[in-house]
Amino acid sequence: xxxxxxxxxxxxxxxxxxxxxxxxxxxxxxxxxxxxxxxxxxxxxxxxxxxxxxxxxxxxxxxxxxxxxxxxxxxxxxxxxxxxxxxxxxxxxxxxxxxxxxxxxxxxxxxxxxxxxxxxxxxxxxxxxxxxxxxxxxxxxxxxxxxxxxxxxxxxxxxxxxxxxxxxxxxxxxxxxxxxxxxxxxxxxxxxxxxxxxxxxxxxxxxxxxxxxxxxxxxxxxxxxxxxxxxxxxxxxxxxxx
Amino acid sequence: xxxxxxxxxxxxxxxxxxxxxxxxxxxxxxxxxxxxxxxxxxxxxxxxxxxxxxxxxxxxxxxxxxxxxxxxxxxxxxxxxxxxxxxxxxxxxxxxxxxxxxxxxxxxxxxxxxxxxxxxxxxxxxxxxxxxxxxxxxxxxxxxxxxxxxxxxxxxxxxxxxxxxxxxxxxxxxxxxxxxxxxxxxxxxxxxxxxxxxxxxxxxxxxxxxxxxxxxxxxxx
Numbered sequence: 001x002x003x004x005x006x007x008x009x010x011x012x013x014x015x016x017x018x019x020x021x022x023x024x025x026x027x028x029x030x031x032x033x034x035x036x037x038x039x040x041x042x043x044x045x046x047x048x049x050x051x052x053x054x055x056x057x058x059x060x061x062x063x064x065x066x067x068x069x070x071x072x073x074x075x076x077x078x079x080x081x082x083x084x085x086x087x088x089x090x091x092x093x094x095x096x097x098x099x100x101x102x103x104x105x106x107x108x109x110x111x112x113x114x115x116x117x118x119x120x121x122x123x124x125x126x127x128x129x130x131x132x133x134x135x136x137x138x139x140x141x142x143x144x145x146x147x148x149x150x151x152x153x154x155x156x157x158x159x160x161x162x163x164x165x166x167x168x169x170x171x172x173x174x175x176x177x178x179x180x181x182x183x184x185x186x187x188x189x190x191x192x193x194x195x196x197x198x199x200x201x202x203x204x205x206x207x208x209x210x211x212x213x214x215x216x217x218x219x220x221x222x223x224x225x226x227x228x229x230x231x232x233x234x235x236x237x238x239x240x241x242x
Numbered sequence: 243x244x245x246x247x248x249x250x251x252x253x254x255x256x257x258x259x260x261x262x263x264x265x266x267x268x269x270x271x272x273x274x275x276x277x278x279x280x281x282x283x284x285x286x287x288x289x290x291x292x293x294x295x296x297x298x299x300x301x302x303x304x305x306x307x308x309x310x311x312x313x314x315x316x317x318x319x320x321x322x323x324x325x326x327x328x329x330x331x332x333x334x335x336x337x338x339x340x341x342x343x344x345x346x347x348x349x350x351x352x353x354x355x356x357x358x359x360x361x362x363x364x365x366x367x368x369x370x371x372x373x374x375x376x377x378x379x380x381x382x383x384x385x386x387x388x389x390x391x392x393x394x395x396x397x398x399x400x401x402x403x404x405x406x407x408x409x410x411x412x413x414x415x416x417x418x419x420x421x422x423x424x425x426x427x428x429x430x431x432x433x434x435x436x437x438x439x440x441x442x443x444x445x446x447x448x449x450x451x452x453x454x455x456x457x458x459x460x461x462x463x
Contacts, residue, residue, distance in 0.1 A: 133410050133413060136406075136409070136410045140407045143406050144393065144407065147397045147398075147400070147403055153463075156460045157457055160453055160457050160460075161393055164389055164411070164453055168410075168414075171414050172410070172413055175418060178417065178418075179421065
């Protein structure tokens with residue numbers, strides 16, 4: 001039963017997680033309702049962008065979360081790699097699809113906003129390109145986890161990849177900025193939102209909080225599932241070995 | 243040190259003899275570049291405009307093509323295990339393998355590049371800078387690729403996974419390598435681009451062998 005020993009700590013984690021989960025879920029709902037009400041009904045249409053400014057309330061928090069989740073993933077990978085802490089490997093693993101979904105959401109809402117505002121779905125702007133590359137990094141990380149039959153063996157290679165990616169994210173961001181400023185007029189970037197008044201800033205921050213609580217809620221759900229799956233796997237293996 | 247030298251010589255000899263891996267990379271480079279005029283049309287001004295990008299993207303693919311064999315062949319016949327167990331530090335072993343990969347893939351690409359640039363009607367001021375930025379970019383590709391090769395060494399069908407892992411990491415190298423040549427063609431100084439490219443190479447030289455060696459150790463467990 002050595003396999004089960006490793007989950008002694010996750011069991012303690014689960015006790016805490018189960019206690020805070022309803023709170024996180026409740027806060028997610030409250031923040032989403034408040035944020036969407038403020039963003040879609042209270043906030044006035046922008047004098048320049050009209051009603052399309054409301055896309056920002058989903059787009060900007062999603063883009064923030066895309067970077068935030070990748071940072072969490074890299075940090076958890078580092079802790080898991082150095083101190084061999086299995087729970088951190090699971091945090092990194094379960095965060096990746098959520099982060100990829102946020103990144104995808106940021107790209108799609110950006111395209112929906114770009115069509116009426118810039119007149120095109122996609123421009124090879126520095127910011128768009130670097131978010132697209134971030135999305136590819138997420139996909140590569142998830143593919144590496146998928147490639148191993150034994151999920152316990154996949155944790156460390158995946159951690160190395162997450163850390164290499166984390167070192168590279170600023171380099172990619174910097175290089176794409178450089179590339180863009182050489183080849184594109186800067187007008188596209190300055191169009192990115194007028195100075196923001198409180199009627200826009202408050203719904204934006206409430207939505208950002210909603211996204212963060214949503215992430216924590218889904219993360220705990222996914223962690224619970226993952227821990228159960230590992231336990232079932234360990235028990236099945238123990239049974240087969242007899 | 244003699245061990246590392248021996249390793250480089252062995253790998254280069256294998257690349258040139260066994261099925262001619264080096265020859266295949268150059269052939270791939272040549273054929274990919276040849277497809278572009280057929281695809282976009284033979285108009286010389288358009289070809290000149292896209293020549294730099296096409297050359298570097300094709301070189302990147304050609305160098306990636308042989309990456310999955312970097313450790314895989316040694317893994318399959320068991321010599322990788324001996325290398326991991328040997329008294330040589332594993333990051334240095336990885337560095338030696340990367341050097342051999344660069345000598346057998348990167349250097350032939352550098353030599354072939356100006357000939358292909360001629361076919362693509364590249365503007366004249368670009369040639370020396372093309373050689374120089376190729377010289378800086380191709381070792382980066384071997385080094386960064388070694389991380390991907392190390393991570394996929396124990397995996398079945400790892401060769402398919404490899405591009406997904408390393409292509410996003412190649413982006414900065416591609417941007418600055420192309421940027422240097424474009425700057426030279428447009429009469430600007432290519433120096434800043436080349437310096438950044440050199441910085442990327444130094445960073446890759448320091449970090450990639452360590453990351454790749456860590457991945458190899460895991461594959462050997």
